[in-house]
Amino acid sequence: GESVGLHLPTLSVQEGDNSIINCAYSNSASDYFIWYKQESGKGPQFIIDIRSNMDKRQGQRVTVLLNKTVKHLSLQIAATQPGDSAVYFCAENTGRRALTFGSGTRLQVQP
Amino acid sequence: GAVVSQHPSRVICKSGTSVKIECRSLDFQATTMFWYRQFPKQSLMLMATSNEGSKATYEQGVEKDKFLINHASLTLSTLTVTSAHPEDSSFYICSAITIFGGSTDTQYFGPGTRLTVL
Numbered sequence: 001g002e003s004v005g006l007h008l009p010t011l012s013v014q015e016g017d018n019s020i021i022n023c024a025y026s027n028s029a030s031d032y033f034i035w036y037k038q039e040s041g042k043g044p045q046f047i048i049d050i051r052s053n054m055d056k057r058q059g060q061r062v063t064v065l066l067n068k069t070v071k072h073l074s075l076q077i078a079a080t081q082p083g084d085s086a087v088y089f090c091a092e093n094t095g096r097r098a099l100t101f102g103s104g105t106r107l108q109v110q111p
Numbered sequence: 112g113a114v115v116s117q118h119p120s121r122v123i124c125k126s127g128t129s130v131k132i133e134c135r136s137l138d139f140q141a142t143t144m145f146w147y148r149q150f151p152k153q154s155l156m157l158m159a160t161s162n163e164g165s166k167a168t169y170e171q172g173v174e175k176d177k178f179l180i181n182h183a184s185l186t187l188s189t190l191t192v193t194s195a196h197p198e199d200s201s202f203y204i205c206s207a208i209t210i211f212g213g214s215t216d217t218q219y220f221g222p223g224t225r226l227t228v229l
Contacts, residue, residue: 034218036220041202041223041225042222042223043115043117043204043220043221043222043223044155044204044220045220046217046220089154089155097143097145097160097208098145098157098160099145099155099157099206099218100157101147101154101155101156102154103153103154104153104154
């Protein structure tokens with residue numbers, strides 16, 4: 001079936017480095033994508049979103065890139081901080097309003 | 112704004128009992144609420160979509176008689192796990208969207224409820 005998946009389950013980076021978290025999606029009908037951060041025992045926290053008519057969107061220290069040709073989504077975090085340590089999920093909206101979540105990547109920031 | 116709360120945050124119950132989880136939109140009217148389930152080290156999986164005043168729509172493989180959903184008002188949806196068993200132990204998360212202003216794509220998530228069935 002249609003799914004959203006991730007290339008790397010765990011990413012370890014040094015504090016201050018940039019982080020890149022990747023996501024592959026398979027539903028070409030998806031028109032809206034979101035990145036969430038989830039800390040242990042908490043609900044997902046919105047980070048940034050992007051619509052399918054865009055290929056890049058920037059926020060504070062974060063950038064999302066969308067490549068519709070290869071159905072790939074990435075989240076870039078600049079100057080990664082210890083507080084960025086969490087599990088990151090990409091999610092897609094296929095028009096049903098409910099979201100389909102990827103499998104998640106754990107980001108570990110080493111001091 | 113756009114805060115969603117869940118109650119309780121944690122619950123431990125005995126096998127065979129029923130547990131009710133509440134999801135509330137505190138400062139907006141939630142026309143649609145979603146219930147997700149998340150097992151340890153896994154992603155969120157949609158269980159059901161709940162529209163105010165109508166029956167919930169369940170995802171394939173989710174038993175509607177076991178997971179009772181009620182969305183009686185624009186600010187409250189409840190999920191009742193009936194005759195709970197240890198395999199129902201999970202992290203249950205709700206989210207909400209509204210058609211009253213803003214984008215209907217924006218989902219606001221609750222903090223989750225950790226259910227442990229002994």
